[in-house]
Structures are given as structure tokens and as C-alpha cells.
Amino acid sequence: MKGNKMKFFVPGAKDAQQAEEIYKGIKEFNSGRVKISSRRIFAIQYIYNNKIEHAEVGKVQPRTDDIVLTIFETEYVYYVCTFNHGGGSGDPVIISRPDVSKINDFES
Numbered sequence: 001m002k003g004n005k006m007k008f009f010v011p012g013a014k015d016a017q018q019a020e021e022i023y024k025g026i027k028e029f030n031s032g033r034v035k036i037s038s039r040r041i042f043a044i045q046y047i048y049n050n051k052i053e054h055a056e057v058g059k060v061q062p063r064t065d066d067i068v069l070t071i072f073e074t075e076y077v078y079y080v081c082t083f084n085h086g087g088g089s090g091d092p093v094i095i096s097r098p099d100v101s102k103i104n105d106f107e108s
Contacts, residue, residue: 005042005104005105005106005107006042006057006104006106006107007106007107008040008106008107009057009058010022010023010026010057010069010070011057011058011067011068011069012069022069023070025088026069026070026081026086026087026088027070027072029086029087029088030072030079030081030086030092033074034074034075034076034077035074035075036072036073036074036079037072037073037074039073039105040105040106040108041057041071041072041073041078041103041104041105041106042056042057042071042104042105042106043055043056043057043071043102043103043104044071044078044080044095044100044102044103044104045100045101045102045103046078046095046099046100046101047099047101048063048095048099052101055068055071055080055093055095056068057069057070057071061080061082061085061093063093064082064084064085064093066082066083066084066085067082067083068080068081068082069081069082069083069087070086070087072092076096076097077094077095077096077097078094078095078097078100079092079093079094079095080092080093080094080095081093
């Protein structure tokens with residue numbers, strides 16, 4: 001994972017305003033479960049089945065074969081949201097905080 005900060009975006013959004021609306025909608029969809037922090041995460045590296053994996057907004061999530069739309073931080077876990085997993089339907093991919101080794105935020 002590179003240390004460079006990426007400008008905030010949501011895949012498929014036509015402009016910054018639509019990206020904000022989509023982001024807020026996905027956050028609201030998942031907020032009924034737990035409190036989601038205001039941190040905007042671009043990518044995380046984590047351990048899954050004893051292998052290092054990587055989830056990055058705009059790239060295919062290996063566990064779902066869907067494009068990552070958003071990554072949210074909660075008190076105990078991270079939510080990796082794709083269209084079919086937390087992005088409007090279904091449950092997000094849940095990554096335990098202790099399994100995460102690197103985090104890249106969007107630029108603020």
C-alpha cells in the first residue's frame with residue numbers, strides 16, 4: 001500500500017456531489033448496526049485465513065468479486081462495502097480491527 005493520499009471518490013459517482021450523496025447513503029444503510037466514525041478510508045491491509053489481503057475503494061474485493069465502494073471504521077471492526085455487500089443490500093464484509101495492519105485514508 002502506498003503512503004500517498006487519494007482524493008475522496010466513490011466508484012460510479014459522476015461528480016463530487018454525487019459521491020457525497022452515495023457515501024452518506026451507504027453510511028446510513030450501515031449505521032443501524034453500530035456507530036461509524038467520520039474517518040474516510042481509502043484502503044486497508046488485513047489478515048484473512050492467514051494471508052495478507054487488501055481492500056481498496058475502486059478495486060475488486062477478493063472475498064466478494066465486487067468493487068469496493070466504501071470502507072468504514074467502527075469501534076471493533078471495519079466494514080468493507082460493495083454494491084452487494086453493505087452498499088445498499090446485504091451485509092458488508094467485516095474485518096476485525098486486530099486483523100488490520102495498514103490503513104490509508106483519503107486526503108482531508
